[in-house]
Amino acid sequence: MQAPSKRSDILARIVATKRDEIALLEGRALELRARAADAPPARDFHGALAAHPTVRVIAEVKRRSPGAGEIRPGLDPARLASTYERSGAAALSVLTDRDYFGGSLDDLRAARSAVSLPALRKDFTLDRLQIDEARAAGADAVLLIVRILDDARLADLHGHAVERGLAVLVEVHDAAELERAVDCGARIVGINNRDLSTFRTDLAVTEGLLDRLPAGTVVVSESGIRGGDDMERLGRAGVDAVLVGESILRAPDPGAMVAELAAPPRRNRA
């Protein structure tokens, strides 16, 4: 076990690594921009989640993580994605960070091209270049984590992604972050049940924040969802969708786990 102080440094270390990666993208700005403009139209990530009678499942492709270590190291992204699609997932989330999660844009391309589901590029987005890079690789949506962005940058990146035709999942963990997400114009808000400084997950985080969102915002409960009981609980709370990684990826039969999750009805929020 790492000491808590070490663990809370992980996000800062990831951000530092991203800054190095962004510096390397700078020389490719024009190329990325051109490839993003030429990419085929994005699949409808928002539509895959919004206004369905059941809680939708975004199934994740994640090899490992700083908190959990190896999760499913030898996974085949294309095979997994088609299993997810056959089992009722509404969208994919693909970790593309290499150093901490063992992922890549190749994983994103392989997973997405095996299915007709929309795919989220799950990474630590700090710069427009990463958004162009995501679009060039075929992503349909990107993640913006409020905690690592100031207001100006959050608004700029959100606007840039929308302009590029991408959906944006804006991730929050507390009420102050939620307010900032709403202020930047987020249409899809992810409530992360995981506290990124302790790695502990608690579904009560979603329950406590959800009703603070304006009607019409698509709500995604993220992390720590382990089975049908959790889905029923979140369905009662009124979420539109869940984002699930570990419990699917550690299951002996990931397809059966997705099918178990992709069922319960949801309450309509006022």
Ligand SMILES: O=P(O)(O)OC[C@@H](O)[C@@H](O)c1c[nH]c2ccccc12
């Ligand atoms: O594996 P879990 O507990 O089901 O969680 C999935 C997803 O929510 C998690 O991978 C995640 C949520 N936000 C993130 C930001 C960066 C990296 C990863 C994440």
